[in-house]
Amino acid sequence: MKSTQFELKIDAKVENLSVIADFIATTMRQLGVEEGIFEVQTAVDEACTNIIQYAYSGKGGTIAISCELQNDDFVVIIRDSGTPFDPGSIPPPDFEAVLEERRIGGLGIYLMRKLMDDVSYSFDAKKGNELTMRKRLTRVKT
């Protein structure tokens, strides 16, 4: 049986980040998932912020988010048609660096990877960017 899929299409604007966070929380609760909501919200927020600020360079576009349960995973797929951007190409922050040398970038992608169990990216000339993030659940209410 295919699980229910929830979708949100929204303008790529920073003022919509709270709408996206609400969508994630509502969707997870509707699917009976009570754990990890903050973590998924943060990972999705970071991914969408990158799309708004880098893929679309703040010029706007559309972000399409779809969520579903696949076995024990809560899966979020985020699509955009901005500049291709592979989060895997960004090195993690240097945690040993002293304050003066601590770089400002790379933190959002690092958080996405830490908060989710799997993050993968693909690009297709027709479909654009597709980021898939999975969160493994320990218990799902039915």
Added chain:
Amino acid sequence: MEIPEKKIGDVDIISLSGRLDAYCANDVERKLTSLIKANQVRIVVNLEHLEYISSSGLRVLLSALKEVRKQQGDIKLACLKPYVKEVFDIAGFTKLFTILDTEKGAVDSFSGSIR
């Protein structure tokens, strides 16, 4: 974001609330920059009512911290909610900032430090 501000002695206290994401990060950056420009570099940021912080928020706090430390000041954080604290931990920011349980504790921790 509305950012209430008060002063106790020579310590400036600002309170953040709601979500500190890429949308609100500029408001907080503007507030901190205006304090630093006015040479007010002993700052407490009360996070009691902050529900959420993303890397955009962390970034703003980190740049401000670098700036005030250059001027022998500091930014101390107070009253972090558990999830906000978790994000600070994961990002390795708990090592960079002094974090206190109460606003008073954060203000008091400035006394004795030389400006």
